[in-house]
Amino acid sequence: MKIVDAQVVVTSPGRNFVTLRITTDEGLTGLGDATLNGRELAVSSYLVDHVVPLLIGRDPHRIEDTWQYLYRGAYWRRGPVTMAAIAAVDVALWDIKAKAAGLPLYQLLGGASRDRVRAYGHASGRDIPELFDSIRARQAEGYQAIRVQTGVPGLTNVYGVRHGAAPAEGADRHPRPVVEDWDTAAYLRHIPGVLEAVRNEFGPELPLLHDAHHRLTPIQAARLGAALEPYDLFWLEDCTPAENQEGLRLVRQHTRTPLAIGEVFNTVFDYQTLVNEQLIDYVRSAVTHFGGVTPLRKLFDYAAQYQIRSAVHGPEDISPVGMAAAIHLDLAIHNFGIQEYSGHTAATDEVFRHAYTFTDGHLHPGEEPGIGVELDDALAAAHPYEAAYLPVNRLADGTVHDW
Template sequence: MKIKEIKVFVCCPGRNFVTVKVITEDGTYGLGDGTVNGRELAVVSYLEEHVVPCLIGKDAHQIEDIWQYLYKGAYWQNGAISIAAISAIDMALWDIKGKLAKMPVYLLLGGKSRKGVTVYVHANGETIDEVIGNLGAYIKQGYKAVRLQCALPNSKGTYGTMEGKKNYYELQGNRPLPPENEWSTTKYLNFIPELFKKAREKFGYEIELCHDVHSRITPIEAARLGKLLEPYQLLFLEDAVTTENQEGYKILREQTHIPLATGEKFNTLWDAKEMIQNQWIDYVRTAATHGGGLTALRRLADFASLYHVRTAPHGAPDLSPICLMAHMHFNLWAPNFGIQEFVGFGTPEINEVFQYQVEMKEGLLYMDDQPGLGIDFDEEAAKKHPYKRSYLPVNRLEDGTLWNW
């Protein structure tokens, strides 16, 4: 089954998404997500100029060979842009294979390991009371796991919250440049434990709670935070420190028994190798869009399972519903699946462009059994939402030093 055409779309139904459509000679098509937030057009260029011309005429069934061809054949093979392009093609090929086999992709991966996908949602707020209120609302909706993020008092912008509840486009105004946030580790360490103390006092310990530090503190500072949060029994502490120097997690692991999660910026298994084999983390959070697609994610899961590490794929709002559906199939299959980040059901604009079906019952996400990934893309609807240049914020310390966002 030869590849006849590959189309690349970039649209903005609230957020920018890069969508790939691979079409075979009999008209069967598959969809993939290649979004890299703030660098979307770089992926589009890589796809259109360097990937698409190499794939026309190739056999769409040869997923593994195409993956290796795009990875090893480029020589300059690592990095967010090239891997996102490979990921999008890989998802689309799995979608095609499922449609041709008339099976959902999880059956091609080996079948279900569970009846539904455990998810966690985000309870954010500008005050502790607002976060606690949002947590209570999610508990009433049936969610069993929630991430808590709260703005730091008297700080300009905190990860997980939006200044004045504006979105990134509003924060950038008519001249799109990265908005700037402000950071104080001292204020953060003195404030965040109170959030979890109040959450446990009000809702007890049956609800799973987690928190994202977003790599803003050093290993020894993270060790202190872990100790402070240990009484509140978090499901995991996410991205406590940067991952470039992986031994930072060794320091953290030796100082606290709080479970650790990281990996949303990993592009290959090699990025995660030391952390997994040394058991410095408990959850690896690599996403299908940023980690090489389903082909690579399956390999990562198998390796992680040898070391008691579970998967918890990244599920931020800058990953399109195509990635969500790829994760649904992966999560149903992976024996060592842990939990899926879930930002909620799409907006009317997103659901006009992407057609898919998921349903949440008692903390588990379910989908209909459809051939392939179970999602479609409306090209005409996408035209109503043209690309808007946008950036994630940058972060500075109070003295102006550029810091990790």
């Protein structure tokens, strides 16, 4: 079997997605997600101009060799654009291999380690009553674990907090990034009371998660983790920019709140200190941004040696192709923790028809051969790309801040 064609499709059914379709001489096709929120066209160009020409004529079954060829064979390694492009190839090849075998992908990864995949949803509100309403809405949808985010008194816009009908997270369709404001001291004063109110209202059994969005220094993150201990969080996510891996030592010394890190990481090298020293409890990278199923499975096996669990990043800007690949991996690995799942718009689900299902707070990839996703080209063409950016965060004095 040989690869005879590879096409890149950019579509925007509510938000922008980049999809790679690989076709073989036996008529099998595979899909891979290459979406990089706010930088979609950079990955599209990387694929079209630099990767696709290298795929033609290759054996699609040689997945590991192709991964190494694209990663090691290019002098410039790592980075989100490169790894998203490699991820698209990797997932598309796994899709083809599983279709050739007539099996769902998870069967090629060792079979199911569980019957279903627990997911968590997002709840947010500008104040506590709105947050309570949002939590109840997620529970009505079936979620049994919920991430809670809230507005902060004195701040106009806080990322991750819904404003009316606007999305809580994601890229805004504006020619320039929207500017949001931030005050760390106000946040640290406010958020413990919010989690206390949520815990009092919804009881001790509901798993609660919270995301600090990289905004804190290590000592600030340590203070927050300690302050939240009475509310028994499932985890505190991205408490500090973890490129400074050593900074997590300080956080770990001062709190027993579980920590989740890694949605902006692209390779295992970003995790080495965090895993080796057991400074975190969950690894958060996405199939789409970590180079695909091949390296993410290796990361999970590495983390398992230190009793660290998976928690694949799964926002709306991971397309159903990337989500499906994640769910297959979740079902197969032993050290699964939880899967983020925001769902997609109806238009997205029409463009990307998928076999995976969400029922009673859990996901299942389905039993279709491959990853179980098909791309409708006609519908995709009806939703052309629109420029969109993630916001920028600034302090009161105008300083750009981590968000």
